[in-house]
Amino acid sequence: MITAVIVDDEALARESLLSMLKLFCPNIEVVGQAHDVQSGVKLITDLSPDVAFLDIQMPDGSGFDLLMNFNRITFKFVFITAYQEYAIKAFKFSAIDYILKPVDPTDLINAIEKLSETIREEETNHKFQTFVDNIKTNKNNPQKILLKTLDELVVAEVGSIVRCESQSNYTIFYFTDRPKIMVSKTLKDFDDLLSDSGFFRVHQSHLINLNFVKKYNRFPDSHVVLNNDEHIPVAVRKRDVLKELLKNLDKNRFVF
Template sequence: MHDKVSAKTVMIIDDEPAARSNLREVIESFPELTIIAEIGDGKSAIEAINQHKPDIVFLDIEMPEIRGFDVARATSHINYQLVFVTAHEHYALDAFETNAIDYLLKPARPSLLEKCINKILHQEEIALEALQKQKTPSHNLVLSDGNALRVLEQRHVTYIEGIGRYRRIHLTQEGTELNRMSTIISGTTLDEFEVQLPKLDFVRLHRSYIVNSNYITMLSAESRRYYVSLKGFGIKIPVSREKVAELKQRFQ
């Protein structure tokens, strides 16, 4: 039996009534959650968050006049769990900058929304379990994803690239379908990834790249620099000079 007194308070902020309805239907199925407001514009959202200080906010990004990112920045002094729900995948890096706990693409499937809510409700248990998995041999990859830990199957990773202070994990087609996004932004360092990933399958080709060797199709030289091509990706990834001999030996 769940105690409604200790229920977490939730706000839904989206200018589309249908999107709010979809979120409401799933959220209301959790006795641990209480929806205290549904808001359709950024200005009212900022006022309501400041006034009511919710525990969880489901926030659209593209809204008239004041966007979701502006709402998040204007209320960053309030401690709430932020989940972006948007139709635009390319906002993932900006979303990570706001410390959002999750990033869902519209239309948000009920199963993914339920998984997101369970992650929020059971953060401590999930984090402890993920950290325990790091200590034992595993086929999973544990990464920092905003304020939470995310667990991916290693085989769903094609390559990881460093982009400034963050890393971008590029997923296989199967990984993309499961996670509903083709890339995931993480604060986990490449050195930390390198420790987790098996050296038989993954190789650190460059200070900014780790590659799943199963996807390497070609090693080529251009202007005295070496690059690898990856199956299914129209990209050439640089190979540092000290890694060229190792790579050649690997594929002999």
């Protein structure tokens, strides 16, 4: 049985979540509820739950502020927010679980399934610290990304990623400042995540950081040359889009 607490300033929201947990997640036992940051900190300190469901906006602060009260986070947490755009990018880049209000049963069940996985305390703290760093810089354009390999959790600067390459259900990341790593997610996952941060999927197997493109050769075979002199193929249907993206990136740098 997983013990949990709910911290939300709306009594109706707390009761609704409690009912849904009882109905859809019988392995979760809610052992306490709190209505703001201060009472939430006390509740977690007193009860030491396995997981905390945290509202973002509360009268005396946020769910983030609550977590900042702990030197080490020894419990798992899920943010619950009514604001679809608020910090969502930072959540995704930091691999932090969140659920949008009104809570959908499927989203809740998926979040609980993730919580059931073995997650080390160190990983939880890495996730939150990465999230805090992203929020402090710009939640609409996160600067750090958390990547999980088979052996470790890697926190990397988004700007240091040169390219990503598909390998079956895994993705190989290439950096400017560290050896390559293999991450246990598909290239599509990272295409969706990084496409608004200066990355473009030029080929079904390749996602590149446009800032590292040195040259784009369209003939005889379409490919880009990166700053490290790697040649990456460009799919036929991607050629025109890539051309426009590079023009917008630096009109004086590329000649077509």
